[in-house]
Amino acid sequence: MKERESPKWHPMTDGVKWTEYCADTLEKLWNRIPSLLGHIIATVIIFAFGATLKGEWILIMVHFLKQMGRSVYVGESEGIADTNENLTLPLSWEDLSLERLYLKDWPSFWLYSAIGSYTMYFLLGGFIHWYFYVRRRHKAHEWKIQPDKFLPPHLELDEIFWGSLTLLICSAITGTIACYAANNGPWLKIYYDWNEYGWWWFFLQIPAIFIYQDYATYWLHRIYHFPFLYKRFHKLHHKYKQPTAFSVTAIHPVEIVHIQITTLLMPIFLVPLHWAPFYGVALYAYYHAILDHSGVAFKAFWWQPWQPDAAFHDNHHQYFHVNFGFNIKYWDKIHKTERRKDRVYREDTFYGTGKSLDEVPEDVLRSEIEERKSENPLAYKDNRNKYELTENDLQIRNRKVN
Numbered sequence: 041m042k043e044r045e046s047p048k049w050h051p052m053t054d055g056v057k058w059t060e061y062c063a064d065t066l067e068k069l070w071n072r073i074p075s076l077l078g079h080i081i082a083t084v085i086i087f088a089f090g091a092t093l094k095g096e097w098i099l100i101m102v103h104f105l106k107q108m109g110r111s112v113y114v115g116e117s118e119g120i121a122d123t124n125e126n127l128t129l130p131l132s133w134e135d136l137s138l139e140r141l142y143l144k145d146w147p148s149f150w151l152y153s154a155i156g157s158y159t160m161y162f163l164l165g166g167f168i169h170w171y172f173y174v175r176r177r178h179k180a181h182e183w184k185i186q187p188d189k190f191l192p193p194h195l196e197l198d199e200i201f202w203g204s205l206t207l208l209i210c211s212a213i214t215g216t217i218a219c220y221a222a223n224n225g226p227w228l229k230i231y232y233d234w235n236e237y238g239w240w241w242f243f244l245q246i247p248a249i250f251i252y253q254d255y256a257t258y259w260l261h262r263i264y265h266f267p268f269l270y271k272r273f274h275k276l277h278h279k280y281k282q283p284t285a286f287s288v289t290a291i292h293p294v295e296i297v298h299i300q301i302t303t304l305l306m307p308i309f310l311v312p313l314h315w316a317p318f319y320g321v322a323l324y325a326y327y328h329a330i331l332d333h334s335g336v337a338f339k340a341f342w343w344q345p346w347q348p349d350a351a352f353h354d355n356h357h358q359y360f361h362v363n364f365g366f367n368i369k370y371w372d373k374i375h376k377t378e379r380r381k382d383r384v385y386r387e388d389t390f391y392g393t394g395k396s397l398d399e400v401p402e403d404v405l406r407s408e409i410e411e412r413k414s415e416n417p418l419a420y421k422d423n424r425n426k427y428e429l430t431e432n433d434l435q436i437r438n439r440k441v442n
Contacts, residue, residue, distance in 0.1 A: 060169075060170065060174055063170060063174050063175070066170060066175075067175060070175075082171055085164050085167055085168065086164075086168060086285075086327065086330050086331070086334075087323070087327050088160065088164055089160060089161075089164040089165060089168060089285065089330055090323065090326035090327040090328075090329060090330045091323050091326060091327075092156055092157055092159075092160035092161075092164070093157060093160065093161060093207065093210070093288070093289055093326065093330075094157065094207070094210035094211075094213075094214060094289070094300075094326070095153040095154070095156065095157050095207075095210055095211045095213070095214030095215060095218075096214060096319060096322060096323065096326070097153075097156055098149065098152060098153045098156065098214060098215060098218045099214055099217060099218045099221070099315075099319065100315075100319050101218075102218045102221050102222050103221065103230065103232070103315035103316075103319070106221070106222075106232055107232050107315070107316075139223075142219075142220050142223040142224065142225035142226070143216065143219050143220060143223060144219070144223050145219060145222075146215070146216065146219045149215040149216070149218050149219035149222070150211060150212055150215035150216065150219075151215075152215070153211040153212075153214050153215035153218065154207070154208060154211035154212075154215070157207045157210070157211050158204070158207060161203070161204070161207060161289075165285060165286060168285050168330075168334070169284070169285070169286075172184075172334070172335075172336055173190075173284070181416065181418075182418070183336055183337055183418075184335055184336065184337065184416060185335055185336070185337050185350065185351050185354040185415065185416050185419040186281075186282050186335065186354065186358065186414050186415065186416065187414075187416050188414055189281070189282045189414055190282055191280060191282050191284060195279060195280060196284075196286075198279065198290070199279075199280055199284065199286050199287050199290040200286055200290075202276065202289075202290040202291065202292075203286050203287070203288070203289040203290040205293065206289040206290065206291055206293065206296050207289060209293055209296055209297060210289070210296065210300065213297070213300050213304070213305075214304075217304075217305070217308075227309055228308060228309065229308055229309060229310065229311055229312045229313060230308050230313060230314070230315045230318070231312055231313070231314055231315075232314070232315065234314065236312075236314075237312050241312075242314055242317065245313055245314065245317050245318070246317045246320070246321060249307065249313065249317060249318055249321045250321045250324075250325075250367070250368075251368070252307065253303045253307075253321065253322070253325060254325070254365070254366060254367045254368045254371070255368070255371060256302050256303055257299065257302075257303060257366055258364055258365045258366070258368075258371040258372075260298065260299060260302060261364045261365075261366075262364040262375075262377070262392065264295055265360075265361050265364065265390065265391075265392070266390065266391075267390055270390070273292040273294050273295050274291075274292065274295060276290070276291070276292045277290060277291050277292070277295075278357065278360060278387070280357060281357055281358055282335055282357070282358075283333040283334070283335055283353075283354065283357045284333065284334065284335055285330050285333055285334045287333045287357075288329050288330055288332075288333040303322075304322070324367070325366070325367055328347065328366070328367055329366070331350050332350050332352070332353035332354070332366065333353065334350065335354065336350060337349075337350060337351060337416060337418055337419035338350040339419075339421075346367070346368045346369065346370065347367055347368075347369070348363075348365065348367075348369040349419065349420070349421070350419070351415075351419040351420055352365075352369065353366065354419070355379055355415075358411070358415075359379065359385035359386075360385060360386065360387045360389075361385055361387070361389060361390050361391065361392050361394070362377060362378070362379045362383075362385045362392055362394060363377070363378060363379050364377050364392060372392075375392070376392075376393065377392030377393070379427065380394070381426060381427045381429070382396060382397055383395060383396060383397075384396075384397065384399075384400050384404065384405070384408050386404075397433065402434070405429075405434055406434070408429060409429045409430070409431075409433075409434065412425070412427055412428050412429055413428070415427070415428075
């Protein structure tokens with residue numbers, strides 16, 4: 041009888057799952073930590089994971105050093121070339137150089153940005169994987185939004201592959217902007233004097249940035265759910281019906297570049313913004329992006345009336361064309377794309393409105409009843425699944441149809 045071959049080691053999946061090989065040791069160490077401190081550590085790690093995934097850490101470091109009046113030195117040379125001050129447009133081919141484009145030491149910035157992102161992706165991502173999906177897997181009904189469903193191994197590998205590719209692209213973008221800022225690029229609107237545009241604008245820009253980024257992301261996301269763009273680009277992200285923290289960057293390269301340009305680049309080149317509020321808002325969004333894709337039943341705090349629970353976006357992955365918003369739940373309410381109990385959503389039902397119970401065949405409705413049973417009531421307010429359908433709903437529907 042032929043012996044069953046053991047699974048082959050894979051650098052990607054096993055790289056982020058390094059904690060599985062030392063799970064017993066980690067468990068012993070973790071049990072020595074007080075419960076409250078453990079929660080704080082886990083929260084900080086999730087926040088750090090979000091802050092480093094797309095390379096924002098190097099941008100924050102550059103701006104912080106400039107705020108402190110320090111020159112930013114990364115590469116082999118010391119200081120920024122004076123020739124940058126004399127740059128005029130249009131440029132001839134002879135004028136093109138990294139120094140003339142305010143990108144001196146650009147390879148070093150990109151390299152450090154990428155190294156930081158990949159290190160945190162595998163190191164902190166591995167911890168998050170262990171903290172929930174290894175350590176508490178046997179108690180999935182206590183914490184998981186879809187407790188009886190997990191991504192199959194081939195999709196775990198797939199999301200890590202695409203997530204890693206996206207990290208390379210994001211690191212290139214953030215590394216380039218960090219380099220441009222370090223070289224005192226003149227078209228950047230970021231400022232460092234706290235009161236340069238008045239204290240009123242310093243504080244007002246916080247909600248302004250938050251609303252702009254979230255509403256722009258809502259529409260970008262919704263547009264990528266139009267049939268043409270969905271089938272060619274965004275469908276890749278929806279292979280993961282049970283998302284994990286690694287799903288957050290598993291996005292088509294075209295889409296992630298579009299998102300980065302709209303939410304990260306346009307504001308800082310068009311509007312005077314202090315770096316601290318701008319990247320503070322960005323880190324808030326990235327932190328919640330990790331929570332929303334974690335598959336874990338995180339709930340918004342009392343002081344976040346605008347913030348949907350993690351189940352809101354998990355529903356989006358489970359039911360496709362619905363719940364397009366991220367950090368402000370009111371966009372879906374306003375545009376009537378919020379999930380409703382009396383609507384059925386399928387991958388081939390576009391535009392966020394779904395179909396009424398009367399419009400779908402009985403077999404589809406029965407399938408819908410079973411699908412909704414897979415949702416964990418603990419993921420919702422008052423620990424009750426308000427979307428659950430019953431046989432009584434089916435009978436009412438049949439009476440209407442007949």
